[in-house]
Amino acid sequence: MKLKTLDDPPPPPEKDRFQEELVIRPLHSGDTYASFQFRTLWDTDFFRGNKVLYYQLFPKSLGQVISKFSVSELHISFTQGYWRTMQWGQPFLPSPPGAELWEWCQDTVTDVDIAWKELTNVLSGIVCASLNFIDSTNTVQPSASFKPLGVGNGNAFSANAVLPREIVCTENLTPWKKLLPCGAKTGLAVLMNSEKVFHSSFYSQALHITPVCQVSIIPLSHTELSQAVLRWPGYASTI
Numbered sequence: 001m002k003l004k005t006l007d008d009p010p011p012p013p014e015k016d017r018f019q020e021e022l023v024i025r026p027l028h029s030g031d032t033y034a035s036f037q038f039r040t041l042w043d044t045d046f047f048r049g050n051k052v053l054y055y056q057l058f059p060k061s062l063g064q065v066i067s068k069f070s071v072s073e074l075h076i077s078f079t080q081g082y083w084r085t086m087q088w089g090q091p092f093l094p095s096p097p098g099a100e101l102w103e104w105c106q107d108t109v110t111d112v113d114i115a116w117k118e119l120t121n122v123l124s125g126i127v128c129a130s131l132n133f134i135d136s137t138n139t140v141q142p143s144a145s146f147k148p149l150g151v152g153n154g155n156a157f158s159a160n161a162v163l164p165r166e167i168v169c170t171e172n173l174t175p176w177k178k179l180l181p182c183g184a185k186t187g188l189a190v191l192m193n194s195e196k197v198f199h200s201s202f203y204s205q206a207l208h209i210t211p212v213c214q215v216s217i218i219p220l221s222h223t224e225l226s227q228a229v230l231r232w233p234g235y236a237s238t239i
Contacts, residue, residue, distance in 0.1 A: 019039045037228050076101050176227065
């Protein structure tokens with residue numbers, strides 16, 4: 001057995017990492033705002049054409065979507081209710097009522113419209129929502145808004161669509177929790193009771209996939225999956 005000394009090189013960084021946090025904010029009105037945040041950092045750079053054969057913490061279903069459709073960045077949100085900015089302040093993650101999907105694909109995609117349609121159909125099955133109803137009539141390709149949040153998306157094509165009449169229910173939360181490394185069996189996810197979490201004035205769940213730069217001796221590009229649940233008010237009733 002070899003003892004570790006100060007001259008030994010540092011251990012290599014973990015390729016996949018998972019973090020979770022819960023922020024609870026009490027207000028003067030007596031209400032309570034709860035924000036669940038789950039982040040999975042994936043040591044994979046799709047911009048270089050790397051193929052992934054094995055998955056650990058990152059959900060395989062989303063990894064295959066990124067690879068097949070050359071997705072640079074992806075954002076999905078499901079929101080119930082209206083955020084009252086004058087009373088509650090600025091939201092942690094702004095999102096419109098219903099379902100919203102915005103995506104950036106790499107400039108290697110030959111037909112953006114076909115790729116967008118196939119992507120919405122696949123995501124519809126993953127998140128159990130009516131994203132397959134997204135078509136050319138409710139899709140826009142903004143040029144001045146919806147700027148990429150990640151790194152390396154300067155030449156990507158973007159598309160955005162909103163389904164304001166999409167009803168948010170437990171059928172959306174259940175597949176969302178399955179994307180977590182341990183599902184709802186351990187960690188903060190056990191606090192999200194699917195039967196009571198929607199009994200609130202405002203509820204929003206989101207999924208964000210962005211390329212990030214890991215700070216190290218050699219800058220490395222990673223893929224980050226961020227899952228968030230925002231609920232207002234009455235967090236105590238969900239336990």
